[in-house]
Amino acid sequence: MLSKGTASTGTAATATCCDFILFGTLGDLARRKLLPALYQLEKANLLHAKTRIIGVARDSIDTETFTAKVQASLEEFVGKAQLDNAVWERLAKRLAYCGFDLASVSEYSLLAKTLKRDDNRAVLSYLATPPQLFPSICKGLSEHQLVTENARVVLEKPLGHDLPSSRDINQEVGNYFAESQIYRIDHYLGKETVLNLLALRFANPIFADQWTHNAIDHVQITAAEQVGVEGRWSYYDDAGQLRDMVQNHLLQVLALIAMEPPTRLDAESVREEKIKVLRSLRPITQQNVREDTVRGQYSGGFVGDKKVPGYLEEEGANASSKTETFVALKAHIDNWRWSQVPFYLRTGKRMAQKRTEIVITFKPQPHNIFHETMAQLPPNRLVIRLQPDEGVEIQMMNKVPGLGKQMQLKPTTLDLSFDETFENQRISDAYERLLLEAIEGNQYLFVARDEVEFAWKWIDGIREAWQQTNEEPKPYPSGSLGPAAAITLIAHDGREWDDDF
C-alpha cells in the first residue's frame, strides 16, 4: 500500500477502496478523458476490487442506460478495436447512475441512497461541472453526510477568472473541505514528460550544479497548439489564452523548472517550493507590458493543408472580440538562483504545429580555443519535448572525425526519444495519473490554494497593464508561428526562439 502523501512510483497491487462520484458524468470532459482514464486504470488493475463509480448528471436515466452510454464513449475515445471485453465487463460492474439537479441541495438524498455507505471507504467527488455548481455540490454532499474524514474533492479548471473569483471558489469549497481534502487539477501535472522534469532535475547530478544563473542563459517554454477554439467560443472568449493556458499550465511548468529541490517528493514539500517561485515572479506593469508581452489573435489561413477560419469567423463569434489567442512574454523570477535569467513563455492556438517544449539554453564558453574554425560556439541546449514525440535532447558540439589539420566542429544532438528508449511502454494520459493519485490520496500533483492565487495575482497584473495601455491583439495567420512581434520580443535581447518547426 502507498503511504499517504507519498508519490506512487510504480503500479500498486492494491489501490485504495473508494466511491468515485463523477459529477458531470455525461459531459464532454467525462466522456473524452475521465471515463477512458478509469478504463485504463481498470485495465492496469489499479482499481480496488470493491471500488464503485457513480455517475451524476441531470438526465433521469437508469444505470443500464448510463452503462450503455459509458460503453459508447469508450468505443469512441479509447477505440472500439482497443476495448478489451473482459476489462469493460469488470468496469461496467462498478457503475451506477444518479440523475438530479445539482443545484438543488435536498436532492442529494438520492445520491446518499444510491451509495448505501456501509463501510469507511474513501469518497472521492470529481467535479467535472461548471464551477458555478461547486458550492451547491459541496453543500449537498455535506448535508448528506458525504463529507467524512475520508472524503476528497477534485476540482476542474477554470478556478475563477481572476484573483477575487478564484478566492471565492476556494472559500466556498473550503467551507466544507479542508485544504488537505481538495485536489485542484492542472492536467499538465499529470503528463509523463512534465513529471520527467522532476527526474531530470533531481535524479541527475550533472544538471543539479548547472541549474542556476551561473550556467543558464535563458529558458523558453512553448505550448503551440494547432486547434482553434473548437466550438468553445463563449467560454474561450471570456478567458483568452493568458487565462486559459498561461495562468495554469505554463506557470506550473515554469514553477517545476525553477523551484528549489524539495525536501521530499510529497505534496507539502513540492508545493512549498512552487509557491516560492510563483511569489517571486516580477510583476509586469504598464511600464514594461509593451516591451515584455505580445498578444495575438489568429486570422484565417491553413493549418497543414486544411483551410481554417479566423478567430472572428468561428462559430458563435462576436466579430469585434479583442480576446487574445496567442501570448508571448518575458518573465523574471526575482530570487538568487534565477537572477538575470529571463523565462520566455509562448502559447497560441492555430499555430503551425502542435508542439509543447522547454528549452534551457546554457551560457557560452568563457573562452573559445576553436576560434580559427568556428568564430562563435553555439550554446549547449537542453530540449525537453513535452508533446508530441516525447523526449529529451541535448544539443552540443562534437568533432567531425577526420585527419584534417584543423579540428572541424559540428553542432550535434543527443536525442533520447521516449518511444525508442522505453519501447513497448505506453505513455499514459495525464488524467490516468491524476485520477490514480487522487484515489490514493496523494496531493503532490495537485495545485495548492496559494499557488492558484499567486498565479492569478501575476496574471491579473498583466491584464490590467494591457487594459491601461489599450494593448490590442496583433493578428497572425493561422498556421504561422504567431505575430512577428513575438520574434521581436526575444530578438530585442539578442536571442531567438528555438523554432525548427
Ligand SMILES: NC(=O)C1=CN([C@@H]2O[C@H](COP(=O)(O)OP(=O)(O)OC[C@H]3O[C@@H](n4cnc5c(N)ncnc54)[C@H](OP(=O)(O)O)[C@@H]3O)[C@@H](O)[C@H]2O)C=CC1
Ligand atoms: N471539456 C474539456 O475538455 C475540459 C473541460 N473542463 C472543465 O470541466 C467542466 C466540465 O466541462 P465539460 O464536460 O466540457 O462540460 P459539459 O457542458 O459538456 O458537461 C457538463 C456536465 O455537467 C452536468 N450538469 C451541468 N449542470 C448541471 C445541473 N444543474 N445538474 C446536474 N448536472 C449538471 C451536465 O449534465 P447534463 O448532460 O445532464 O446536462 C454534464 O454532464 C467545466 O468547468 C470545464 O471548464 C476543463 C478542462 C477541459
Ligand SMILES: O=C1O[C@H](COP(=O)(O)O)[C@@H](O)[C@H](O)[C@H]1O
Ligand atoms: O486546459 C486546456 O488545455 C488544452 C491544451 O492541452 P494539451 O494537453 O493538448 O496541451 C487547451 O487546448 C485548452 O484550450 C485549455 O483549456
